Amino acid sequence: MACNVNENLDSALESIELENQLARISKTILVMSGKGGVGKSTTAANLAVMMSLSGYTVGLLDIDFHGPSIPKLLGMENKKADMKGEKLIPLVMGDTLKVMSLGLLLQNQDDAVIWRGPMKMGAIQQLLRDVDWGDLDYLIVDCPPGTGDEPLSIVQILKKPTGALIVTQPQDLSVADVKRSVKFCEKLEIPVLGVIENMSGFICPHCNEHIDIFKSGGGKNMAESFKIPFLGKIPLDPEIVTASDEGKPFVYFGKKETADCFQKIIDNMLEVVEMNNKDEQKSENNTTDSEKSVTKFAIPLANNELCMHFGHCEQFAIIDYDENEKKIVNSDLQTPPPHEPGVLPKWLGELGVNTILAGGMGSRAQQLFASNGISVVTGAPVGKAEDLVKAYVGGNMETGINACDH
Numbered sequence: 001m002a003c004n005v006n007e008n009l010d011s012a013l014e015s016i017e018l019e020n021q022l023a024r025i026s027k028t029i030l031v032m033s034g035k036g037g038v039g040k041s042t043t044a045a046n047l048a049v050m051m052s053l054s055g056y057t058v059g060l061l062d063i064d065f066h067g068p069s070i071p072k073l074l075g076m077e078n079k080k081a082d083m084k085g086e087k088l089i090p091l092v093m094g095d096t097l098k099v100m101s102l103g104l105l106l107q108n109q110d111d112a113v114i115w116r117g118p119m120k121m122g123a124i125q126q127l128l129r130d131v132d133w134g135d136l137d138y139l140i141v142d143c144p145p146g147t148g149d150e151p152l153s154i155v156q157i158l159k160k161p162t163g164a165l166i167v168t169q170p171q172d173l174s175v176a177d178v179k180r181s182v183k184f185c186e187k188l189e190i191p192v193l194g195v196i197e198n199m200s201g202f203i204c205p206h207c208n209e210h211i212d213i214f215k216s217g218g219g220k221n222m223a224e225s226f227k228i229p230f231l232g233k234i235p236l237d238p239e240i241v242t243a244s245d246e247g248k249p250f251v252y253f254g255k256k257e258t259a260d261c262f263q264k265i266i267d268n269m270l271e272v273v274e275m276n277n278k279d280e281q282k283s284e285n286n287t288t289d290s291e292k293s294v295t296k297f298a299i300p301l302a303n304n305e306l307c308m309h310f311g312h313c314e315q316f317a318i319i320d321y322d323e324n325e326k327k328i329v330n331s332d333l334q335t336p337p338p339h340e341p342g343v344l345p346k347w348l349g350e351l352g353v354n355t356i357l358a359g360g361m362g363s364r365a366q367q368l369f370a371s372n373g374i375s376v377v378t379g380a381p382v383g384k385a386e387d388l389v390k391a392y393v394g395g396n397m398e399t400g401i402n403a404c405d406h
């Protein structure tokens, strides 16, 4: 039993660490494709390099566990990530690009990884939590092709990624494949930042004329039919293959024309990010003043009065106090899930609670609540929940000592 409690506490603290790390990452972009071989990893690697060259601090996380190609694409094939203390140190390119991939951790890059879904979820959590990413403007995630465990896990972990980029090729078949990625994003409510049509047309090395090899326009048509942005095309360029094989990002070492195409795509993507951001802010601002002025209190109860032993209370009073109307606008009783570390912060967080009035609470538990956006007032006296809320908002609640500081 004690062992169980410790394990639960460890996992609660690990999730705080993960939350803390994620809070330092401003935006996250998933790079996806319907099938393999369309140039998804090449796009992810070059996107990360170009954005870091533009001055952003960028992380590039490769979660394509069965075929991690980022190390090869960036000339890191023979390098390994070091540990410093408890943290893994990502490999750094230039000053502002940090790279992590399972390929940088395996003894041998060709070692096969045979993992089921939950193991992949655990590995992705570790690659976010235990890697010293520091502060990032953008984290770019190279997902494996398709809509399997890895993209699902990363979305669950990140909760709200900034968006997904979908890489496709001009042939109809891959356009059909990519539709699945779009549907996946729709289901999980991830904004699709746009579609990139790769290997689209060919720039003749002799006359620089653009020649369409496959039927052109599939990506654009598909984007229109799904009402998602079309970001642009990257031509089929043999120099990309050579550069990639040598571990050199083509946006830096390749042909200027191709790099320019890519830059345009990034500009378009950043515009979409900016637009989505503005829309989100607008809808946040549209939350009515009354919604904003309501504080949701939770008070642990036993025998209908505040219970001094927080973790062992029978019920919680959940009380909405409206600052504008200066009154309690809703009052409710909720039965908590069975007590174990980490459960109550999550549960009360999901109920939208902002403030807890408690007789006492240990500092670790308070930390857990803080990471769920809930502040804790300790030392509240025994009394009826509504009376305590009224006294607290009126500045009349007499707080004593933290009665249960363990």
Ligand code: ADP
Binding pocket: 033, 035, 036, 037, 038, 039, 040, 041, 042, 043, 069, 198, 199, 200, 234, 235, 236, 237, 238, 240, 241, 242, 244, 245
């Ligand atoms: P994926 O991640 O979708 O499996 P990769 O990024 O590994 O695909 O690319 C597959 C192959 O296609 C690589 O050899 C890469 O160098 C090549 N490639 C990618 N994009 C282009 C392009 N625009 N022109 C020519 N070759 C490309």
